[in-house]
Amino acid sequence: MTYQPPVLEEVGSVR
Amino acid sequence: MKLRTESVSWREIDGEMVILDLESSTYMKTNESGSTLIRMLVEERSMDELVQSLVDAYDVPAEEASEDAGAFVAMLRERNLLETTA
Known part of the structure; x- marks a missing residue:
């Protein structure tokens, strides 16, 4: 599988 | 280091890890390699263990x-998702 560096992305607010 | 468990829940969906932080009222997601690390961080891990997990899973240098x-x-750490050690 193609490796992509790990990223953490904010998707949204629970509110 | 270890993922914070208080007010944080997560679930893996289609290779992505979705993380809900009720403390900051935000939810986040990781890509596939990020999911590999999150799975590791459910337990206490060293940086060497995290690095090795990427090497093993993706054959990267x-x-x-x-x-x-x-x-x-x-x-x-920036999002306070790791447990703080005393």
Whole structure:
């Protein structure tokens, strides 16, 4: 599988 | 280091890890390699263990894996998703 560096992305607010 | 368990829940969906932080009222997601690290961080892990998990899973050079794991852990710390040790 193609490796992509790990990223953490904010998707949204629970509110 | 270890993922914070209080007010944080997560679930893996189609290779992505979705993380809900009720403390900050935000939810986040990771890509596939990020999911690999999150799964590791459910338990107490050293940086070396995280790096090795990337090397094993994706056959990347250790130096590259070390940089990437370090950057990812920094992102987790920035969002207070890691347990703080006394």
